[in-house]
Amino acid sequence: MSTETSNTTSRLEKWLSAFVALDRRWIFLALASVVVFFLIFPVTMPVTVSEQVRAMYEAIEALPAGARVHLSIDYGPGSEAELWPQHIAILRQLFEKDCKVICSSLWTDGPPMIEKGFAVVLSDLEREGKRKVRGVDYVNLGFKAGDRVAIAKIGSSFKETFPTDYQGNPTSKLPIMQGWDTYRDIDLLITIAVGDPGAVEYIQQAQSRYNVPMVAGVTAVISPQLYPYYQSRNLKGFLGGLAGAAEYEKLVGRPGYATRGMIIQSAVHLLIVGLVLAGNFAQFLLWYIQRKKGLRL
Amino acid sequence: MRNRIPVLISAFVGIFMILKYFSTAATIKRVADELEQWGVVTLSFSIVLGVLNLIKINLKAVMERKKDWGYKLLLLVSMFTMMIAGGIKWYREETLAQSGDGSTTAIKNTLFDFMFDHVYFPLSATIFALLAFYVASAAFRAFRAKNIHATLLLVAAVIVMIGRVPVGGAIWSGFPWLQEWLMTWPNTAGQRAIQIGAAIGMIATGLRVIFGIEKPYLKG
Numbered sequence: 001m002s003t004e005t006s007n008t009t010s011r012l013e014k015w016l017s018a019f020v021a022l023d024r025r026w027i028f029l030a031l032a033s034v035v036v037f038f039l040i041f042p043v044t045m046p047v048t049v050s051e052q053v054r055a056m057y058e059a060i061e062a063l064p065a066g067a068r069v070h071l072s073i074d075y076g077p078g079s080e081a082e083l084w085p086q087h088i089a090i091l092r093q094l095f096e097k098d099c100k101v102i103c104s105s106l107w108t109d110g111p112p113m114i115e116k117g118f119a120v121v122l123s124d125l126e127r128e129g130k131r132k133v134r135g136v137d138y139v140n141l142g143f144k145a146g147d148r149v150a151i152a153k154i155g156s157s158f159k160e161t162f163p164t165d166y167q168g169n170p171t172s173k174l175p176i177m178q179g180w181d182t183y184r185d186i187d188l189l190i191t192i193a194v195g196d197p198g199a200v201e202y203i204q205q206a207q208s209r210y211n212v213p214m215v216a217g218v219t220a221v222i223s224p225q226l227y228p229y230y231q232s233r234n235l236k237g238f239l240g241g242l243a244g245a246a247e248y249e250k251l252v253g254r255p256g257y258a259t260r261g262m263i264i265q266s267a268v269h270l271l272i273v274g275l276v277l278a279g280n281f282a283q284f285l286l287w288y289i290q291r292k293k294g295l296r297l
Numbered sequence: 298m299r300n301r302i303p304v305l306i307s308a309f310v311g312i313f314m315i316l317k318y319f320s321t322a323a324t325i326k327r328v329a330d331e332l333e334q335w336g337v338v339t340l341s342f343s344i345v346l347g348v349l350n351l352i353k354i355n356l357k358a359v360m361e362r363k364k365d366w367g368y369k370l371l372l373l374v375s376m377f378t379m380m381i382a383g384g385i386k387w388y389r390e391e392t393l394a395q396s397g398d399g400s401t402t403a404i405k406n407t408l409f410d411f412m413f414d415h416v417y418f419p420l421s422a423t424i425f426a427l428l429a430f431y432v433a434s435a436a437f438r439a440f441r442a443k444n445i446h447a448t449l450l451l452v453a454a455v456i457v458m459i460g461r462v463p464v465g466g467a468i469w470s471g472f473p474w475l476q477e478w479l480m481t482w483p484n485t486a487g488q489r490a491i492q493i494g495a496a497i498g499m500i501a502t503g504l505r506v507i508f509g510i511e512k513p514y515l516k517g
Contacts, residue, residue: 024434024437027430027433027437028430031429031430031433032430045464045467046466046467048463048466050473051477076421077417077419077422078421078422079425080418080421081425081426108344109417112410116414119405144337145337145340145341145344146336146337146340146341147340149333149336150337150340152333153330153333153336156326156330156333157330161334161337166390167390167394167404168387168390168391168393168395169394223480224480224488225492227480227484227485227488228489228492231481241461243462243463246463262462262463265462266462266463266464266465267464268429269458269459269461269462269464270464271433272437272458273455273459275433275436275437276436276440276451276454276455279437279441280440280442283441284442
């Protein structure tokens with residue numbers, strides 16, 4: 001009887017040790033299976049809107065028609081999964097509010113993302129019979145090197161910082177750029193950013209210096225950094241990652257890419273939490289068995 | 298003398314940048330704006346410097362057939378292809394802009410657009426997406442309740458991970474609230490402490506550079 005118990009314990013110990021040191025390829029396989037499964041069989045999840053997302057939506061909704069908005073697209077294709085849905089939802093809302101959208105980027109791969117955003121939203125609007133004109137209703141000022149210094153310079157003169165737009169047209173001649181030049185003339189500053197330079201740098205160099213109203217859309221890893229600025233009202237609101245984008249899609253009434261992604265993100269989060277808890281349980285059980293063995297010896 | 302001039306330049310620039318923040322005097326604003334413009338131009342040159350350095354290092358490795366020279370050759374070919382495609386697009390748009398017909402239409406479907414959309418875009422997104430797999434594997438190994446601090450981290454991570462996604466609210470309605478509380482209060486307190494600490498450090502470093510006590514620009 002005693003030998004049988006000992007064999008069972010030994011088997012359990014072996015199994016637990018194997019699980020604690022689980023080959024990462026099994027984790028990769030489980031993760032891929034979950035993602036592929038929910039891509040094939042999508043399920044719509046109920047989305048609850050958080051306070052900071054609602055505050056951002058209301059800040060944009062409060063803009064009057066013709067308001068000037070500086071939309072800084074500070075990300076590249078690498079962060080497309082999280083930031084593209086935010087980008088599209090915000091841009092569409094701005095155009096629907098008839099705002100003048102002035103886009104620029106502090107990231108080298110930002111300007112093509114700006115062009116892609118315009119192409120997608122404008123073709124949708126054209127199908128609905130609304131037409132926006134480049135240089136009149138919107139502009140892509142392109143990339144500017146210099147991180148913090150560039151932000152400070154943009155704040156004091158858009159036309160000096162960007163003498164031409166992304167297509168090479170002199171900004172001083174564009175109708176959208178007439179009659180204003182600094183952050184004091186901007187009604188809302190929005191940055192959709194993946195890291196540094198991004199939202200924090202814009203708050204430090206532009207928002208706090210020119211007191212320009214500001215909101216931001218960032219990746220989930222950056223969002224914890226923005227809570228102090230939201231609490232101090234430097235930021236009127238912000239979106240964090242794909243979940244923030246899904247909440248925003250709910251508010252603008254156009255569920256899209258982010259809303260569809262919520263089931264995949266939920267499933268992956270559950271899988272990781274499940275693995276972490278199982279790993280801890282196995283570790284604890286292993287420690288308990290070994291301790292008991294040690295006491296018997 | 299060789300050391301004094303850079304120190305004087307950095308002190309002059311630093312003082313004007315501080316003064317611009319606190320003064321409304323037109324002269325100070327004009328000087329500081331000009332300095333900012335110089336800063337942007339100088340930093341733009343760092344991109345050129347970076348490209349030249351990349352060419353120098355990789356070309357040398359290819360010529361000498363060093364380890365992984367094939368990848369380095371691929372890097373150089375990709376970089377030049379993208380630069381040429383971007384140059385052609387820029388030239389066409391610049392010509393259109395200078396033609397004086399007032400057109401502000403972007404030229405679409407160029408070689409640059411094709412390569413950005415169909416080569417760079419998917420490759421970049423794929424590399425970033427791979428991170429999810431490594432994060433899952435790292436979380437499994439790292440989040441172990443070995444002591445009280447690690448246990449606190451584990452509990453907070455589990456609550457935030459579950460509470461941040463819609464499934465959290467479906468499991469227990471308290472998860473989203475608990476997640477939001479963790480992010481709004483303990484997280485904000487911690488972030489603020491880090492940010493204030495970093496800001497004080499930056500002020501101290503800035504003053505040391507202005508007064509010439511620290512001269513990082515003279516090294517290397």
